[in-house]
Amino acid sequence: MYDRLRAEIVAGEFDAGVPLVELSLAERYGVSRTPVREALRRLEQDGLVERGERGMRVRTRSPEEILEIYEVRISLEATAAWAAAQRRTDFDLVRLRRAQDAMAATAADDPPAMAAANRAVHEAIWAAGHNGTVVDLLSRLNNHLTRYPATTLSVPGRWAEALDEHEAIIAAIEQRDAERAHDLARDHMTKARELRLRIYRDESA
Structure with a gap:
């Protein structure tokens, strides 16, 4: 049910x-x-x-809600990347690379598959931080975003850009550069917020 x-x-x-x-x-x-x-x-x-x-x-949709969700998500994604750089294991790196490779191999004309592949990379980063509370909170936030089904990855140029941004975040995690991983993840999600707002405006026009 x-x-x-x-x-x-x-x-x-x-x-x-x-x-x-x-x-x-x-x-x-x-x-x-x-x-x-x-x-x-x-x-x-x-x-x-x-x-x-x-x-x-x-539940109704609104640009205010998008801003509220991303205000928290940006902070938590940055925290997750920071923690991953601090605590990741070799096995975590294997999972990260596999998720990134799978995303790179995903067809750029299949929005549901693109969204799923992108989520898998983010979930691998969350897991590498070994903080169950952060993972739980990010999972809950993702539930809120399911009411905005259009993926930001369908915006022209965003798919390739997101892959490059993921690559940079993973490299920082590999190098245990926690501050860089934090800042890259923060910037990555800030771009996602702006694209999400643009999609909402276009759909509401």
Whole structure:
């Protein structure tokens, strides 16, 4: 139930702000209200739904929210890269290189595959920092961004640029240059924020 409803919300089958009525959803999916209520609770934790005046509803999108998400994400991604440079193991480097090579081999005309490959590189960096709290927080933030499905990697020139930026971050991690890894990751995510805002403006125009 949770997986089906989450997938449909992410796919845009429910418009932002639309009320999510337990009875209607139970009839839609052929289940009782109990699993619907549990799914809505989990989706609220994910940041995909919110409480409105008439119950739960699909969370609305806004440029202010994008700024809020990235304000935290920029800081955490920079912290993750810094920690990775400090604590990475040889095995972490192998995983980083494999993820980067897989991203480089991904077709630049397949947005879902591009987004997945990019996420794998970031997750490898998070893991190399060996800080479970940072990984958990970044994973939760990523849930919020699923409501903005268009990937910034589809912006002309961004795919190649992101690959180069990843390469520089990984090199800094390999060299245990924590400050450089921090600054590169911060700049990388700052660019992503600006592109995300541009996409939102274009879609809202």
